[in-house]
Amino acid sequence: MTVNPELVGRDFPSVGPYLVGREKVREFARAVFATNPIFTDLEAARAAGHADVVAPPTFPVVIQEHTLSQLLSEPDANIDFSRVVHGDQRFTYSRPVVAGDELTATLSVTSVKTLGAHSMVTSESVMTDSTGAHVVTATSTLVVRGGE
Amino acid sequence: MLAGVTVGQVVANRTIHLDRGSLVRYAGASGDFNPIHYRDDVAESVGLPGVLAHGMLTMGFAIQPLADFLGTRGRIADYGVRFTRPIVVDPEHGADVTIETTVGAIVDDAIRFDLTVTFQGDTVLGKAQVQVVFD
Secondary structure (H helix, E strand, C coil): CCCCHHHCCCCCCCEEEEECCHHHHHHHHHHCCCCCHHHCCHHHHHHCCCCCCECCCCCCHHHHHHHHHHHHCCCCCCCCHHHEEEEEEEEEECCCCECCCEEEEEEEEEEEEEECCEEEEEEEEEEECCCCCEEEEEEEEEEECCCC | CCCCCCCCCEEEEEEEEECHHHHHHHHHHHCCCCHHHCCHHHHHHCCCCCCECCHHHHHHHHCHHHHHHHCCCCEEEEEEEEECCCCECECCCEEEEEEEEEEEEEECCEEEEEEEEEECCEECEEEEEEEEECC
Protein backbone atom coordinates (compact mmCIF):
# COMPACT_ATOMS: atom_id res chain seq x y z
CA MET A 1 0.00 0.00 0.00
CA THR A 2 1.58 3.27 -1.06
CA VAL A 3 0.77 6.73 0.24
CA ASN A 4 -2.18 8.40 -1.44
CA PRO A 5 -0.84 10.96 -3.97
CA GLU A 6 -4.13 12.88 -3.79
CA LEU A 7 -2.94 14.36 -0.48
CA VAL A 8 -1.01 16.92 -2.50
CA GLY A 9 -2.89 20.20 -2.60
CA ARG A 10 -5.51 19.15 -0.05
CA ASP A 11 -6.63 21.87 2.40
CA PHE A 12 -6.06 21.20 6.09
CA PRO A 13 -7.57 23.40 8.82
CA SER A 14 -5.07 25.67 10.57
CA VAL A 15 -3.80 24.59 13.99
CA GLY A 16 -3.56 27.00 16.89
CA PRO A 17 -3.00 29.62 18.01
CA TYR A 18 -0.20 27.98 19.98
CA LEU A 19 1.02 30.25 22.79
CA VAL A 20 4.79 29.90 23.17
CA GLY A 21 5.39 29.77 26.93
CA ARG A 22 8.56 31.04 28.60
CA GLU A 23 9.01 27.94 30.74
CA LYS A 24 8.30 25.67 27.75
CA VAL A 25 11.10 27.45 25.86
CA ARG A 26 13.45 26.97 28.83
CA GLU A 27 12.47 23.30 29.14
CA PHE A 28 13.10 22.76 25.42
CA ALA A 29 16.39 24.65 25.59
CA ARG A 30 17.65 22.39 28.38
CA ALA A 31 16.55 19.30 26.45
CA VAL A 32 18.63 20.29 23.38
CA PHE A 33 21.72 21.19 25.46
CA ALA A 34 21.42 24.91 24.68
CA THR A 35 23.93 27.06 26.53
CA ASN A 36 23.54 30.49 24.90
CA PRO A 37 21.76 32.56 27.59
CA ILE A 38 19.33 34.16 25.10
CA PHE A 39 17.37 30.86 25.23
CA THR A 40 16.89 30.84 29.01
CA ASP A 41 17.80 34.20 30.57
CA LEU A 42 15.19 36.93 30.15
CA GLU A 43 17.65 39.76 30.76
CA ALA A 44 20.15 38.37 28.25
CA ALA A 45 17.40 37.97 25.65
CA ARG A 46 16.14 41.52 26.20
CA ALA A 47 19.66 42.91 26.08
CA ALA A 48 20.02 41.26 22.67
CA GLY A 49 16.88 43.06 21.46
CA HIS A 50 14.29 40.30 21.88
CA ALA A 51 10.94 40.73 23.61
CA ASP A 52 11.40 37.57 25.71
CA VAL A 53 13.50 34.40 25.82
CA VAL A 54 14.28 33.09 22.33
CA ALA A 55 13.11 29.62 21.34
CA PRO A 56 15.94 27.36 20.11
CA PRO A 57 15.95 27.01 16.31
CA THR A 58 14.25 23.59 16.26
CA PHE A 59 11.48 24.57 18.72
CA PRO A 60 8.89 24.99 15.91
CA VAL A 61 8.89 21.19 15.59
CA VAL A 62 6.64 21.17 18.67
CA ILE A 63 3.96 22.99 16.65
CA GLN A 64 4.76 21.16 13.43
CA GLU A 65 3.97 17.87 15.22
CA HIS A 66 0.38 19.04 15.67
CA THR A 67 0.03 19.57 11.92
CA LEU A 68 1.74 16.28 10.99
CA SER A 69 -0.73 14.41 13.18
CA GLN A 70 -3.47 15.81 10.93
CA LEU A 71 -1.72 14.26 7.97
CA LEU A 72 -1.14 10.88 9.64
CA SER A 73 -4.77 10.67 10.72
CA GLU A 74 -6.30 11.38 7.30
CA PRO A 75 -8.45 8.28 6.75
CA ASP A 76 -7.39 7.81 3.12
CA ALA A 77 -3.69 8.73 3.54
CA ASN A 78 -2.47 5.12 3.80
CA ILE A 79 0.33 6.13 6.17
CA ASP A 80 1.22 3.43 8.71
CA PHE A 81 2.84 5.39 11.55
CA SER A 82 4.87 2.38 12.72
CA ARG A 83 6.63 2.41 9.34
CA VAL A 84 7.42 6.12 9.25
CA VAL A 85 11.05 7.28 9.34
CA HIS A 86 12.08 10.94 9.39
CA GLY A 87 14.01 11.57 6.17
CA ASP A 88 14.87 15.22 6.34
CA GLN A 89 13.89 18.43 8.04
CA ARG A 90 14.26 22.11 7.30
CA PHE A 91 13.24 25.36 8.96
CA THR A 92 13.12 28.64 7.05
CA TYR A 93 12.78 31.63 9.36
CA SER A 94 11.59 35.20 8.87
CA ARG A 95 12.48 35.88 12.50
CA PRO A 96 13.24 33.88 15.65
CA VAL A 97 10.34 32.55 17.73
CA VAL A 98 10.17 34.17 21.17
CA ALA A 99 8.11 33.42 24.27
CA GLY A 100 4.75 35.16 24.04
CA ASP A 101 4.31 34.45 20.34
CA GLU A 102 0.93 33.09 19.33
CA LEU A 103 1.59 30.93 16.31
CA THR A 104 -0.90 29.49 13.87
CA ALA A 105 0.30 26.65 11.66
CA THR A 106 -1.12 25.54 8.33
CA LEU A 107 -0.15 22.24 6.73
CA SER A 108 0.16 21.46 3.06
CA VAL A 109 1.52 18.38 1.34
CA THR A 110 3.88 19.43 -1.42
CA SER A 111 4.84 16.04 -2.83
CA VAL A 112 4.21 12.31 -2.58
CA LYS A 113 6.75 10.12 -4.35
CA THR A 114 6.95 6.37 -4.56
CA LEU A 115 10.32 4.62 -4.84
CA GLY A 116 9.78 0.89 -5.11
CA ALA A 117 7.89 -0.17 -1.98
CA HIS A 118 8.68 3.08 -0.16
CA SER A 119 6.84 6.37 -0.24
CA MET A 120 8.24 9.81 0.51
CA VAL A 121 5.84 12.47 1.72
CA THR A 122 7.03 16.07 1.86
CA SER A 123 4.92 18.57 3.75
CA GLU A 124 5.20 22.18 4.85
CA SER A 125 3.85 23.75 8.02
CA VAL A 126 3.69 27.51 7.59
CA MET A 127 3.60 29.37 10.90
CA THR A 128 2.39 32.93 11.28
CA ASP A 129 2.07 35.19 14.32
CA SER A 130 -0.99 36.99 15.70
CA THR A 131 -0.52 39.81 13.19
CA GLY A 132 -0.54 37.32 10.31
CA ALA A 133 3.16 37.83 9.57
CA HIS A 134 5.23 34.83 8.56
CA VAL A 135 7.58 33.54 11.27
CA VAL A 136 8.86 30.14 10.15
CA THR A 137 8.10 27.36 7.69
CA ALA A 138 8.93 23.81 8.77
CA THR A 139 9.44 21.39 5.89
CA SER A 140 9.61 17.69 6.56
CA THR A 141 10.07 14.59 4.44
CA LEU A 142 8.74 11.39 5.94
CA VAL A 143 9.75 8.06 4.48
CA VAL A 144 7.08 5.38 4.76
CA ARG A 145 8.72 1.97 4.47
CA GLY A 146 6.81 -0.48 2.30
CA GLY A 147 5.30 -3.70 3.61
CA GLU A 148 6.77 -7.13 2.96
CA MET B 1 29.22 40.83 8.47
CA LEU B 2 31.28 38.74 10.83
CA ALA B 3 34.84 40.00 10.67
CA GLY B 4 37.78 37.68 10.26
CA VAL B 5 36.08 34.42 9.30
CA THR B 6 37.23 32.46 6.27
CA VAL B 7 35.76 29.57 4.31
CA GLY B 8 36.86 26.26 5.81
CA GLN B 9 37.51 27.71 9.24
CA VAL B 10 36.36 25.60 12.19
CA VAL B 11 34.44 27.92 14.53
CA ALA B 12 33.22 25.43 17.14
CA ASN B 13 33.79 21.89 18.39
CA ARG B 14 31.76 20.11 21.03
CA THR B 15 30.98 16.60 22.27
CA ILE B 16 27.53 15.90 23.68
CA HIS B 17 27.03 12.93 25.99
CA LEU B 18 23.55 11.44 25.65
CA ASP B 19 22.08 9.03 28.16
CA ARG B 20 18.60 7.55 28.43
CA GLY B 21 17.62 10.47 30.66
CA SER B 22 18.47 12.87 27.81
CA LEU B 23 15.97 11.06 25.60
CA VAL B 24 13.22 11.11 28.23
CA ARG B 25 13.83 14.82 28.82
CA TYR B 26 13.61 15.54 25.08
CA ALA B 27 10.46 13.42 24.77
CA GLY B 28 8.77 15.53 27.42
CA ALA B 29 10.02 18.85 26.06
CA SER B 30 9.08 18.08 22.46
CA GLY B 31 5.98 15.94 22.92
CA ASP B 32 7.46 13.11 20.84
CA PHE B 33 6.68 10.05 22.95
CA ASN B 34 7.44 7.36 20.38
CA PRO B 35 8.53 4.45 22.63
CA ILE B 36 11.44 3.50 20.34
CA HIS B 37 13.22 6.37 22.10
CA TYR B 38 12.95 4.91 25.61
CA ARG B 39 11.86 1.24 25.54
CA ASP B 40 14.29 -1.50 24.57
CA ASP B 41 11.52 -4.06 24.08
CA VAL B 42 9.64 -1.85 21.62
CA ALA B 43 12.83 -0.93 19.73
CA GLU B 44 13.68 -4.61 19.42
CA SER B 45 10.18 -5.57 18.29
CA VAL B 46 10.40 -3.24 15.27
CA GLY B 47 13.86 -4.50 14.31
CA LEU B 48 16.01 -1.66 15.61
CA PRO B 49 19.51 -2.25 17.03
CA GLY B 50 18.49 -0.51 20.27
CA VAL B 51 16.84 2.58 21.69
CA LEU B 52 17.52 5.50 19.34
CA ALA B 53 17.95 9.22 19.97
CA HIS B 54 15.20 11.29 18.37
CA GLY B 55 16.45 12.66 15.04
CA MET B 56 15.05 16.01 16.08
CA LEU B 57 17.05 15.88 19.32
CA THR B 58 20.22 15.48 17.25
CA MET B 59 19.18 18.33 14.96
CA GLY B 60 18.34 20.36 18.06
CA PHE B 61 21.70 20.06 19.81
CA ALA B 62 23.82 20.06 16.63
CA ILE B 63 23.22 23.80 16.14
CA GLN B 64 24.01 24.77 19.75
CA PRO B 65 27.79 25.21 19.35
CA LEU B 66 27.04 27.60 16.47
CA ALA B 67 24.45 29.43 18.61
CA ASP B 68 27.16 29.90 21.25
CA PHE B 69 29.69 31.07 18.67
CA LEU B 70 27.22 33.61 17.26
CA GLY B 71 26.23 34.91 20.69
CA THR B 72 23.88 37.76 19.78
CA ARG B 73 25.26 38.26 16.27
CA GLY B 74 23.41 37.42 13.08
CA ARG B 75 19.98 35.95 12.38
CA ILE B 76 19.46 32.30 11.51
CA ALA B 77 17.53 32.27 8.22
CA ASP B 78 17.54 28.58 7.34
CA TYR B 79 18.52 25.30 8.98
CA GLY B 80 18.19 21.95 7.22
CA VAL B 81 19.47 18.40 7.76
CA ARG B 82 19.06 14.93 6.34
CA PHE B 83 18.86 12.05 8.80
CA THR B 84 21.30 9.47 7.48
CA ARG B 85 22.17 7.22 10.44
CA PRO B 86 20.55 6.50 13.82
CA ILE B 87 22.26 7.08 17.17
CA VAL B 88 21.85 4.05 19.44
CA VAL B 89 21.93 5.12 23.08
CA ASP B 90 23.31 2.35 25.29
CA PRO B 91 21.39 2.00 28.60
CA GLU B 92 24.63 1.93 30.61
CA HIS B 93 27.19 3.88 28.59
CA GLY B 94 24.98 6.28 26.65
CA ALA B 95 26.34 7.78 23.42
CA ASP B 96 28.96 10.43 22.70
CA VAL B 97 28.21 12.60 19.69
CA THR B 98 30.69 15.13 18.32
CA ILE B 99 29.83 18.28 16.40
CA GLU B 100 32.24 20.28 14.28
CA THR B 101 31.03 23.59 12.88
CA THR B 102 32.83 25.06 9.87
CA VAL B 103 32.34 28.04 7.57
CA GLY B 104 30.97 26.57 4.33
CA ALA B 105 30.45 29.68 2.21
CA ILE B 106 30.35 33.45 2.49
CA VAL B 107 28.02 35.27 0.07
CA ASP B 108 27.25 38.97 0.47
CA ASP B 109 25.86 39.44 3.98
CA ALA B 110 25.24 35.74 4.65
CA ILE B 111 27.38 32.88 5.90
CA ARG B 112 26.60 29.21 5.44
CA PHE B 113 27.88 27.10 8.31
CA ASP B 114 28.27 23.34 7.82
CA LEU B 115 27.75 20.95 10.73
CA THR B 116 29.57 17.62 10.83
CA VAL B 117 27.90 15.40 13.42
CA THR B 118 29.64 12.12 14.18
CA PHE B 119 28.81 9.07 16.30
CA GLN B 120 31.20 6.09 16.53
CA GLY B 121 33.17 7.42 13.58
CA ASP B 122 30.22 7.83 11.21
CA THR B 123 28.34 10.99 10.30
CA VAL B 124 24.69 10.85 11.36
CA LEU B 125 23.39 13.95 9.57
CA GLY B 126 23.77 14.71 5.88
CA LYS B 127 23.85 18.21 4.38
CA ALA B 128 23.48 19.80 7.80
CA GLN B 129 23.68 23.47 6.90
CA VAL B 130 22.74 26.73 8.59
CA GLN B 131 22.31 30.03 6.77
CA VAL B 132 23.00 33.04 8.96
CA VAL B 133 22.28 36.58 7.78
CA PHE B 134 24.21 39.55 9.17
CA ASP B 135 22.25 42.72 8.47
